[in-house]
Amino acid sequence: MEIGIDSFASAMYGTSTLSSADAMEQLLERIVHADQAGLDVFGIGEHHKKEFLDSATAVILAAAAARTSRIRLTSAVTVLSASDPVRIFQQFATLDLISKGRAEMVVGRGSSIEAYPLFGFDLNDYDALFREKLDLLLRIRDNEFVSWSGKFRAAIPNLPVYPRPLQEKMPVWLGVGGTPESFARAGTLGLPLMVAIIGGNTSRFRPLVDLYREAGARAGFTPEQLKVGLHSPGYVAETNERAVSEYYPGYAELWTKLGRERGWPPVTRTQFDHLIGPQGVLVVGSPEQVAEKLIRHSESLGGVDRFTFQMDNAGLTHEQLMRSIELIGEKVIPLVSK
Numbered sequence: 104m105e106i107g108i109d110s111f112a113s114a115m116y117g118t119s120t121l122s123s124a125d126a127m128e129q130l131l132e133r134i135v136h137a138d139q140a141g142l143d144v145f146g147i148g149e150h151h152k153k154e155f156l157d158s159a160t161a162v163i164l165a166a167a168a169a170r171t172s173r174i175r176l177t178s179a180v181t182v183l184s185a186s187d188p189v190r191i192f193q194q195f196a197t198l199d200l201i202s203k204g205r206a207e208m209v210v211g212r213g214s215s216i217e218a219y220p221l222f223g224f225d226l227n228d229y230d231a232l233f234r235e236k237l238d239l240l241l242r243i244r245d246n247e248f249v250s251w252s253g254k255f256r257a258a259i260p261n262l263p264v265y266p267r268p269l270q271e272k273m274p275v276w277l278g279v280g281g282t283p284e285s286f287a288r289a290g291t292l293g294l295p296l297m298v299a300i301i302g303g304n305t306s307r308f309r310p311l312v313d314l315y316r317e318a319g320a321r322a323g324f325t326p327e328q329l330k331v332g333l334h335s336p337g338y339v340a341e342t343n344e345r346a347v348s349e350y351y352p353g354y355a356e357l358w359t360k361l362g363r364e365r366g367w368p369p370v371t372r373t374q375f376d377h378l379i380g381p382q383g384v385l386v387v388g389s390p391e392q393v394a395e396k397l398i399r400h401s402e403s404l405g406g407v408d409r410f411t412f413q414m415d416n417a418g419l420t421h422e423q424l425m426r427s428i429e430l431i432g433e434k435v436i437p438l439v440s441k
Contacts, residue, residue, distance in 0.1 A: 337393065
């Protein structure tokens with residue numbers, strides 16, 4: 104199992120006095136630290152809100168590429184429905200050149216909708232936009248010269264798209280939430296699957312992951328081609344008690360705020376304790392407990408090829424996040440590998 108971190112480039116963690124420039128510099132320091140600690144992948148999301156600094160994902164990843172040597176760099180996720188696939192491919196192909204073959208992307212429709220009106224798209228076209236743009240992105244990835252036409256973008260009459268990435272076939276993962284059609288689509292296309300699970304029990308997604316694998320098998324893809332990734336909130340500290348005491352206050356504050364915006368009930372300590380329990384989605388605890396939970400999650404889903412922590416959304420300081428990265432590299436990864 105590959106293990107890494109996803110970040111939304113929060114501008115508000117730890118202290119309200121942190122400037123955006125300092126928050127960005129500290130984010131880059133964490134990516135370098137993850138590279139040095141032996142983590143496999145670091146992803147940057149995409150939002151267009153005041154509290155996040157990740158609206159230009161590829162720019163952040165390119166800055167990180169120049170400071171790192173081995174860690175894979177990916178989006179988490181690119182909101183493809185509200186983007187131009189040609190420009191997205193060009194940006195990540197350039198990232199692939201800068202990083203010497205370490206670029207990937209996770210593409211999806213996005214759970215936050217602010218990008219649609221910002222870039223002039225109609226939310227009523229939510230799925231149609233994604234289907235069409237995913238088709239074009241994969242066509243560009245697989246062909247230097249592209250002939251294509253669709254509804255939402257001008258046609259491309261046998262034109263080349265440059266630059267080409269260093270990798271012969273740059274990885275494109277499909278980011279999904281809980282829609283069966285999305286799981287089946289990824290399998291039919293033979294794309295690796297990144298499942299974002301942020302609440303409840305992870306095992307409840309097993310039928311959807313099975314649907315992905317069944318669709319992929321019908322389309323002629325091998326089990327080795329049908330990779331499954333899992334993205335969930337989590338945090339590692341020296342002991343279970345310390346991890347919970349440091350993570351819970353910020354987590355409860357954030358999800359209570361999101362709940363007010365989306366009509367969810369406020370977070371309680373009872374709910375949190377269930378989520379950090381054996382089957383719950385939150386991967387919070389000591390290195391030993393976290394390693395056990397990652398293995399348990401993998402078994403419950405029939406095998407997980409990649410896991411990414413979402414850590415910088417709970418008011419944790421830069422120092423706490425850096426230490427957690429160290430513990431993942433020094434202890435969690437070796438324990439899971441064993």
